Amino acid sequence: MSHRLKLTIPCVLACLLAAGACAPESADVAESETDGALDFPAIVAAMLERADLQPGERVLLVGQAGTRWDSILPLLSTGIQEAGAAYLGAVDIFGAPLPGAEPAEFAAGLGLDPEGWADALAEVDLAVKLPGATPSPDVDYDVYRALQDVLRGDRGRTVHFHWAGATSFGMVELPVDENVDMVYQRALLETDYEALAATLTAFEAALRAGVARVTTPAGTDISFEVADRPVTRQDGDASAARMTEARNLIDREVELPAGAARVSPVPETVEGRIAFPPAQWGGSAVEGLVLSFVEGRVVDVEADSGREGVIAEMDAAGDAGRTFRELAVGFNPLLAIPNGEEWIPYYGYGGGVVRLSLGDNTELGGAVGGGYVRWNFFTDATVMVGGEVWVRDGVLVAR
Numbered sequence: 001m002s003h004r005l006k007l008t009i010p011c012v013l014a015c016l017l018a019a020g021a022c023a024p025e026s027a028d029v030a031e032s033e034t035d036g037a038l039d040f041p042a043i044v045a046a047m048l049e050r051a052d053l054q055p056g057e058r059v060l061l062v063g064q065a066g067t068r069w070d071s072i073l074p075l076l077s078t079g080i081q082e083a084g085a086a087y088l089g090a091v092d093i094f095g096a097p098l099p100g101a102e103p104a105e106f107a108a109g110l111g112l113d114p115e116g117w118a119d120a121l122a123e124v125d126l127a128v129k130l131p132g133a134t135p136s137p138d139v140d141y142d143v144y145r146a147l148q149d150v151l152r153g154d155r156g157r158t159v160h161f162h163w164a165g166a167t168s169f170g171m172v173e174l175p176v177d178e179n180v181d182m183v184y185q186r187a188l189l190e191t192d193y194e195a196l197a198a199t200l201t202a203f204e205a206a207l208r209a210g211v212a213r214v215t216t217p218a219g220t221d222i223s224f225e226v227a228d229r230p231v232t233r234q235d236g237d238a239s240a241a242r243m244t245e246a247r248n249l250i251d252r253e254v255e256l257p258a259g260a261a262r263v264s265p266v267p268e269t270v271e272g273r274i275a276f277p278p279a280q281w282g283g284s285a286v287e288g289l290v291l292s293f294v295e296g297r298v299v300d301v302e303a304d305s306g307r308e309g310v311i312a313e314m315d316a317a318g319d320a321g322r323t324f325r326e327l328a329v330g331f332n333p334l335l336a337i338p339n340g341e342e343w344i345p346y347y348g349y350g351g352g353v354v355r356l357s358l359g360d361n362t363e364l365g366g367a368v369g370g371g372y373v374r375w376n377f378f379t380d381a382t383v384m385v386g387g388e389v390w391v392r393d394g395v396l397v398a399r
Contacts, residue, residue, distance in 0.1 A: 037178070037181075038185055039185065041075060042189055043072065043188060044079055047128065047188075048079045048080070050193070050236050050239075050256060051159060052237075052240070053080065054240060057086065057125040057126060058085070058086045058126075059087060059125065059126045060091070061089070061127075062090070062091060062127055062128065062129050062130065062133045062143055063090055063129075063132055064132025065098050067132050069132070070098070074100075085126075087102065087104055089103065089107025091110055092143070093134070093143045094136070094143065095114075095117065095142075095143055096112060097110075110143075118149065121149075122155060122156075124147070125156055126238070127147050129147075129159065131161065131164065152249055154246070156243075157240065157246075157254060158254065159238050160255045160256065162255070162347075163176060164176060165347035166180045166343055166346070167347075169344075174343055183338065184346065187259075191334055193237070196236065196258065196332060197237065199399070200261050202399070203385070206390070207231060210385050211224070211385070212224055212265070213383075214354060214381050214382070215381065215382045215384075218275040218277075218380075219275035220274050220275045222274055222293060222324075222356070223270075223271055224265035224266065224271070224327070227269075229365060230247040230365040232261070232364070233261055234254070234255045234259060234260045235258055236254065236255075236258030249363040250363050259335050260330050260347075260348070263364065264361040264365060265296075265324070267295065267296030267366075269296070271293060271294060272292070273292050273293070274356055274376070276289040281309040281310040282310060282312035282316070283312075284306040284308060284309025284310075284312075285305070286306030287303065287306060289306075289310060293324055296324045297324075298314065298321075298324075301314075317372035318370050319368060320360045321370075321372050321374075322358075323368045325364070325366075325374075326355065326364055327354070327355070328348065328355035329353075329354055329355075330354070331351055332349055333351040334350075335349050335350030335351070336352060336396075351396040352391050354379075355375050355376060358373070358374045358376075359371075359372045359373035360372055380393055380394045381394060
């Protein structure tokens, strides 16, 4: 079966906008506790290399107790200190020190009361968010969100080491099994980061110089301009030096594995149609959905069935529900859909995967808030910028 299909994901603020990344509907699927063949020392070395720690930088680890990733906490603390940086300890998203981590005064004193977090976390130069560290749906505020507030204030940086986001073609989040482990480990350890950075930089330059157009066989045909809008290049550079270029929240949230370019275009230039696969909207099964856009806003909703569900979801979302949010294009060939397999690695950061999103664009530097986000994955898209093809039918064009 070919992997050239389109995928749709609905999202909500509590676990998406606050996280700076969107997961499939079943985002609460537990991480598989596979033994696998992960090379933890090599993984930690790669993470620290991408962080490019400088002497005196203050580094906090944020994780979840009781996962297989507990075993890398000592490796990280040792590596941080060997780099001459200050190890601040490891906490969970509620501010409690993680068992098994090397004790540190900062982590022990952070406390469970969010009232004191702002000043303390503002002094953190780098926070490493380990697998399991995601916003909690049970509280209004946690360490994850507090760190994002720091980033919004143009301070600090984070490494998002999610090791999640594997998605079936039926839009179900998959457990991270040994197969997923090996794809992600290879991407982390073997990516040519210099080449990836060069490609993303070239794509950004093309976006700034010409009109972008995305088409699909099902009838998607939408175009827009980027001009001077922020373009986030997720090339794995988590250095402090790179943060001098940061213009929005997600510029300071560096993903590992890496690979996507993300941008919220000039709203008034977004024109055209997006054709969607069968999906759930507003609790209803929807088929044959086509949304038409004028100046970045949905002006027409067509569907063979389930149109009332689409309207209900958009009405509930307010202004964000009818706003074009984002283009994201995956450029990492090591995260492309594996040949002959039917799953999408790491949130669509792989070569040729395209996301066209609706909703709140504030983390991307836009002005439309509200919290609603709906990601839509396309694996059969063609992306042209200034008449030059970058992705053809879901495959990166060699350059």
